[in-house]
Amino acid sequence: MNSTELGTHNLTAAPIGADGLFSLIPLLLISALVVLQLLQISFRRDADLCYRLTLYGLIAALGSLFALFDHLPQQATPLLLIDHYALFFMGLILACGILLLPLCHGYWRHRQLQLDEFYLLFTLSILGALVLVCSQHFASFVLGLELMSLSLVAMIGYPFTARYDYPLEAAIKYLLLSGVASATLLFGVALIYADLGSLGFASLSQTLNHSLIDTLLLQEPLLVTGIMLVLAGIGFKLSLVPFHLWTPDVYQGAPTPVTALLATISKAAVAALLLRWYLVSNGYAVPQLVWTLTLIAVASMLVGNLLALLQQDIKRLMAYSSIAHFGYLLVALLALSHAGSPDLAVEAVSYYLVAYLISTLAVFAVIMQLGSEPNPSERTDLEHYQGLFWRRPLLALTLTLGLLSLAGIPLTVGFIGKFYIFTIAVEQDLWMLLITVVIGSAIGLFYYLRLVLMMTFSDSSEVDNADASTTLRWRSGSTLALVSLALLTLLLGTLPTPLIELIRSLATSIG
């Protein structure tokens, strides 16, 4: 990539060529899908049709990525850079979407709701996520982020039922806090622009190369403040400590499919963006940024894991566990430095992200499957999971795999992710962070394994037996998604080489 192209030029500079347009195909396909959905909804309301439309649209977009492979990287408008890195994360997000969609469908099916708009919003948030992973520029960053967040707000408050209070509370909480975070982010962007006169990520690195790092704060106070404010905005989206306060309430209050979306796709997209920003703009050259990130990482690992110990609700537990996991992820990010090539760190972040996505989706798949039984009294407190092993062995097994993977036990994909974190931290001599990872993992083991053990307890008397009679419908899409998530967790944990090779050939060719 030619970085001067992005330098101080304004947005209208380079006209988009045929190649550039072609490289936008996945985004165009998803946008076309949105239009189609709108048309379908205005002429005929049919949730099943809309679901199928969305599913095929996502699959088509995923397929289009293969056609792109040989034509990259492409600078499609100054805003978007479609490179192999973007390709990898677009594939990841679309694959997650394809796995998540049938689960959502299974969950909503028994609730008498108008669902068409849910799929529309779902597609919009995916579009936002795709823009995020391609963005090399603060304008597209903000565009993608807002597109994703605003559709998430609507989805969190989606179910218009009698018991509307929890989703409504969650939606308002998310709307307000997300608005504040966006404002902070925008202010940070404004400060950076005031200082550099450019919104491209790469322009920051040029300034950093020129100025003396030690006196950066004195020379460029606006710039450093701007970077910190941007970090706060990103920290909110990734729910890193101390910007995590919304997480448990929103996770618990939102309908489970939306929680799953929030926990996986939305966070993955922002994490991919953070990695690109940090790397392209040489963020590791700003000592203030590195120190802040280190503190945030340590605090996230400790606070996330410690508070997860106290939770009695599986969705809240997952909220705190995700806080901790993004703390681990930051450790890999912090391993980026002047010394050596960034490849291993990018590889580590990417693999860890994949591992987190698969295991989290597996856990949420089970929660959704349990919530999609005909009686819509969804219960997510941990007590409800007692005896699950004997009532619903397949669900319990999947949940166990997901939890073991999050805990980082070998033979699951989570272990390979954790192995990457250990390797990169040892290589870069990040001993303090490594010790925090060990402490965090120890606490994590306790609550994950306690939940696993809980599932083996004898049935508590209060659990209705109607539950036991429900059998899985093997041919339904949601079961298929659930089983494939369980298999992926195992397969990528035992034979990680194909994924490692994929990441090495795609993700490491960043910027």
Place this chain on the structure above:
Amino acid sequence: MLTLLIVLLLLGAALAWLAERQSTKAPRLVALATLGITLLFLLPLLFNTANGVLIAVQGDSWLLLERHAWIPRFGISWLLAMDGMSLLLVLLTLVLGLIAIASSWTEIRERQGFFYFNLLACLAGVVGVFTALDLFLFFVFWEVMLIPVYFLIGIWGHEDRHYAALKFVIFTQVSSLLMLIAIVGLALLHHQHTGSYSFDYFDLLGSGNRSPYGFWLMLGLFIAFVVKLPAFPLHTWLPDAHTQAPTAGSVILAGVLLKTGAYGLIRFLIPLFPDSLDSFAPVGMTIGVIGIFYGALLAFAQTDLKRLIAYSSISHMGFILLGVYAWNAVALQGAVMQMLTHGFSAAALFMLAGAVQQRIHSRDMRQMGGLWSQAPRMAAIALFFAMASLGIPGLGNFIAEFMVLIGSFQTNVPATVLATMGLVGAAVYSLIMIQRVFHGQQQTTHSLADFDRRELATMTLMMLALLMLGLYPQPTLNLLQPVMEQLQLLAQHSTHQLAGVMR
């Protein structure tokens, strides 16, 4: 071949779980058949060893060795190998597996399919630990064998099972994370020197000496192995886990899992960090001696029969630590002998305790007493194993402890003298156990069934094993001799090689 062993056990595990749908009795039969077949696979190896069929790999002698690429990105391979020591320990694992199945034949009534699944999965992990020579692979097996045991304790254990299971798993997992750091540290060191990652045992031998963090990496491995062993300050999970586990769980824990720690010390820690022999041996031996006394003292003070046996294990494991850090052929052979004999004697004692508990529903020795008159066969067998445990000549345990002491006398006289006095402790707690349980006034009124044929058969098997190891240990020692010499050579060789590099 070695992969086949592990795959067989895992397949059997899955089959046992599925067989539960057919009938509640099917899982244990499947498990029994699986172990039987696996043992049959090992038989030809035993004869090969007798005929001296060995594969020479890098100057070392292995009975079997297989290597496949696994994760080439980090130079991780699927490297399994077996020498005399591995063979003996795998045999011990499988035989104790049979005994564990026998001991849970009537004890486990609930969720049998899942029980035998966990039992076999754990054994598969242990066989992997005893044969893996790639450090990453070793770590994977090391962790994989724990989760099934977690379930065994947590689901089928006694009153405090959840607490004990979590404590067990947290202790072992946290320590193994330290081990992971150490392993990764070694591999990265190799990367710095040669430009490629490797977790291969043969590549990493002796490399620990080179690292500036050598001591800390060694400590990481040491803690992981010593928690499992367990040695004095890190043993607190063991009494809880053993006491709360079902009989089969205790048998596997005491008989097999503790041995993985000792195996790790012999196979990995010293050959990877030969320098630590000079600097760390006194510490290791001291910890061993403290363990011998501390275990014996606490065993003497227990009122819970299973806790007593658990603490006696700590005491016996102290001898292994002593033998390992003496690091000469005699002491090492003694340490491995101790692993085998303690495997049998502790497993038998736990089975006895389990049998008593199943009959009188208590492990409290204050409620026992006078059982001899009601169950003479059980009492006599208990006396036999108590004698074994206190190290009476003629049984395997005596040979083992004697060899350890002879070996360590050559390197550290004070520690050896102290450890020898520790033997008195073993006599005291063993005899007090027999006295409290089987002699004296009868406390309980309900009648006590003596051992039936199944229990007698398993006990006879273990008694024969101990007698054979005690009366004619030479074949076993012959099997171990080349391994130990090789290990010593390796440790010396890498030290000299490094010395050459330094100059």
